[in-house]
Amino acid sequence: MSQRVEEIQTQLRAAEVDGWLLFDHHGRDPIAYRVLDWKQPESVSRRWYYWVPAAGEPVGLASRIEPRVLSELPGRVELYSSWTEQRNQLEKVLKGAERVAMQYSPDCMIPYVSLVDGGTIDLVRGLGKEIVSSSALVQHFEARWTDAQFEMHLEAGRRVDGILDEAFELIGAQIRSAGEISEYEVAKFIRTRFKDRGLAPATGPTVAVNRNSGDPHYHPVRQHCASIAAGDFVLIDLWGKLTEPDAVYYDITWTGHCGGTPPDKIQQVFEAVTGARDHAVAFIDEAVRAGRTVRGFEADDAARSFLQEAGWGDQFVHRLGHSIGLEIHGNGANLDNFETHDDRPLAAQTCFSVEPGVYLPEFGVRSEINCWVDADGARATGRVQQEIVRIQV
Numbered sequence: 001m002s003q004r005v006e007e008i009q010t011q012l013r014a015a016e017v018d019g020w021l022l023f024d025h026h027g028r029d030p031i032a033y034r035v036l037d038w039k040q041p042e043s044v045s046r047r048w049y050y051w052v053p054a055a056g057e058p059v060g061l062a063s064r065i066e067p068r069v070l071s072e073l074p075g076r077v078e079l080y081s082s083w084t085e086q087r088n089q090l091e092k093v094l095k096g097a098e099r100v101a102m103q104y105s106p107d108c109m110i111p112y113v114s115l116v117d118g119g120t121i122d123l124v125r126g127l128g129k130e131i132v133s134s135s136a137l138v139q140h141f142e143a144r145w146t147d148a149q150f151e152m153h154l155e156a157g158r159r160v161d162g163i164l165d166e167a168f169e170l171i172g173a174q175i176r177s178a179g180e181i182s183e184y185e186v187a188k189f190i191r192t193r194f195k196d197r198g199l200a201p202a203t204g205p206t207v208a209v210n211r212n213s214g215d216p217h218y219h220p221v222r223q224h225c226a227s228i229a230a231g232d233f234v235l236i237d238l239w240g241k242l243t244e245p246d247a248v249y250y251d252i253t254w255t256g257h258c259g260g261t262p263p264d265k266i267q268q269v270f271e272a273v274t275g276a277r278d279h280a281v282a283f284i285d286e287a288v289r290a291g292r293t294v295r296g297f298e299a300d301d302a303a304r305s306f307l308q309e310a311g312w313g314d315q316f317v318h319r320l321g322h323s324i325g326l327e328i329h330g331n332g333a334n335l336d337n338f339e340t341h342d343d344r345p346l347a348a349q350t351c352f353s354v355e356p357g358v359y360l361p362e363f364g365v366r367s368e369i370n371c372w373v374d375a376d377g378a379r380a381t382g383r384v385q386q387e388i389v390r391i392q393v
Helices: 001-016 030-035 081-091 118-126 135-142 148-179 183-196 210-214 263-291 296-310
Strands: 020-022 048-053 059-063 076-080 098-103 131-134 206-209 233-242 250-258 350-354 356-361 364-366 371-373 378-381 389-391
Touching: 001 020, 001 048, 001 135, 020 030, 030 135, 059 081, 076 148, 081 118, 098 118, 098 371, 118 131, 135 371, 148 183, 148 250, 148 296, 148 371, 148 389, 183 206, 183 250, 210 233, 210 364, 233 364, 250 364, 250 371, 263 296, 263 350, 263 356, 263 364, 263 371, 263 378
Parallel strands: 020 098, 059 076, 098 131, 250 389
Antiparallel strands: 020 048, 048 059, 206 233, 233 250, 350 371, 356 364, 371 378
C-alpha cells in the first residue's frame, strides 16, 4: 500500500498538483478503491476523505461512527462527528494546498471519471481550493496494461476472430439450407461459442441486418429481430475477454454481404469508413513516433475530417473510439471530440477502439479495431478488415 502511495505522489509531482483528495460515500466511487489498491469496506455509510499530498504523509478523515474505515491505509486519520466539524477538519487536512485533484471533469466532459457529487465540489472550492480533474491520474493507474494483460488481449482476439468467422459461415450455411436465419439466432450462436472458448462477454453481441445496421447500438432480442437472407448486408459487433483474473477486452466490428458483389453505395461507404479508420491510426502512429503528444479529441478530429471530405461526416454520429480495459469501456482516454471533449493524452501501454461509422436509413457501416500505443508507435492488435466479407449463399 505504501508503494502505491509513493507512485501516486510521483504522478502528482509530475502533474504539478498539490495532492489528490479521494472521497466516497456509500461506495459511489469504485475508482478510489482501485487506485488505492484497497478493497471497499463492508460498510461505508458515512463520508470519508483520503488526502494524498504530492509530498509527505497522507491524511484520512472519517466519521466517528465508522472510525476504522480507513485503518488499512497509510497515514494518520482524523475524525469528525457534526457537519461543521467535518468542514473544519477537512480545511485543516488541506491546509497549504492550492491545486487539488478530485474525480471531477469540467462540464462532465469525461463522465467515467466525474464521480464526486457537485455539493462536495462546492465544499472543497468553498475552502479556497482550485479543483483539477484527476482524469489523467486515473488513466495512469486504470488504463495501462501489464505485459500479461496484453498477451491475454491477443489471445482473446484470436478466439474472437475465429468465432466471427464461424458466425459468417453459419449465416451462409443457413441461407443455403433454409433460405434465412434470424439475427437473434446468430447472436445466440456467438454467445454459445464464447462460453465454449472460455470467453466472458459483457453484453451483446450485435448482429444487425440492413436498416438495423443503421442503428449504432442495435441489439437483437428474440421478440424483436429481423431475418438475414440472400442479398442482405450484415454488421457484427462482438467483444469478449478471457475468464482469467485481470483479463482485458478485445472488441471488433466487421461487415458482410450475403452473396455476390455488394451494391455500389455500400461499397462506397465501406471504403470511406475504413479509410477514416486507417487515417486515424496513421495520425496517432506518426505523432507517437515523432515524440508529439496526441490527445483523444485530436484523433477523433482526424477521422471526422476524413469522413467530412468524403461526404459522410454528418452521418458519423458517435465518438471515434473508447478506452479498453478490464471493462469494455475503460478509464483511459477516449477518442472523442463529438460526444465529449477528451483532452487526455494517449498514454503508452494503453489500448482503445478505433471505430468510425456511417449510419443511413437503409444500412450502416462501422469498422472497429483495437489500437495499442507504446513507445514505438500505434498499431492494430488484431486483424483489420479491408474488404466486405462475401458470405457464400
